Amino acid sequence: MVSDMRSGERYAERMRLPAAGWLGVVVLALIAAGLSNMGDMRWWRVSASLVILVVPLVGAWWLGRLPVRVVEAEGETWLQVDDARLPMSAVADVEILEPVAYSDALGVAMHPLAFVVQRPWINRGVRVVLDDPEDPTPYWVVASRRPERLREALLSSRADAPAV
Numbered sequence: 001m002v003s004d005m006r007s008g009e010r011y012a013e014r015m016r017l018p019a020a021g022w023l024g025v026v027v028l029a030l031i032a033a034g035l036s037n038m039g040d041m042r043w044w045r046v047s048a049s050l051v052i053l054v055v056p057l058v059g060a061w062w063l064g065r066l067p068v069r070v071v072e073a074e075g076e077t078w079l080q081v082d083d084a085r086l087p088m089s090a091v092a093d094v095e096i097l098e099p100v101a102y103s104d105a106l107g108v109a110m111h112p113l114a115f116v117v118q119r120p121w122i123n124r125g126v127r128v129v130l131d132d133p134e135d136p137t138p139y140w141v142v143a144s145r146r147p148e149r150l151r152e153a154l155l156s157s158r159a160d161a162p163a164v
Contacts, residue, residue: 008072011153015119015143016064029056063119068142070153079128079154081117081142092131094154096147099123111138118143126150 017025033053037045069080079086097105102125106118113136118125122143129139144150 009069010072010077010156011068011070011150013068013144013146013150014064015066015068015122017060017119018121021121022060025056025060029053032056066117066119068117068144068150070150077154079140079142081140084115084117086128086130086140088154090130090132090135091128091154093129094151095127095129096151097125097127097141102141102143105141110141113137115140117141126154128154 030053033049036049036052066082067080071078071080077088079088079091102123105125105127106116110116115137118141122145124145124147125141125143126147127139127141130137142150
């Protein structure tokens with residue numbers, strides 16, 4: 001397995017769709033494409049079938065491309081989720097959310113201003129509690145297959161920071 005780690009990264013993962021999910025997407029796309037033309041091989045129906053086949057595959061790839069990284073840049077450590085970046089200087093605590101707590105964190109208990117990045121095929125994650133009076137976001141909830149390693153990377157980067 002090829003690592004997603006690059007230089008300057010303490011942690012890296014992608015929220016890829018698992019093999020069973022890909023199998024389901026492929027089967028459903030093939031069925032939908034096959035039923036869309038019902039054996040009529042005119043060019044516009046075949047073209048529509050190809051579109052019906054390709055769009056779900058591209059959509060599944062696109063949903064799984066999202067990176068979660070702990071990166072050292074600009075003299076500081078950052079939690080980076082896709083294009084969103086959070087400096088570790090704004091983090092008060094990092095909590096691991098096991099399946100039940102993760103489900104609760106995404107349900108009615110969720111704060112309306114929370115920043116949430118989740119995928120339905122990942123049932124664990126972390127809650128990163130913020131300590132920034134200028135930011136109305138109270139915390140981030142980020143899905144992760146390895147929340148223990150993500151938490152460790154975040155807290156170790158905070159421990160490495162010089163005391164003020």
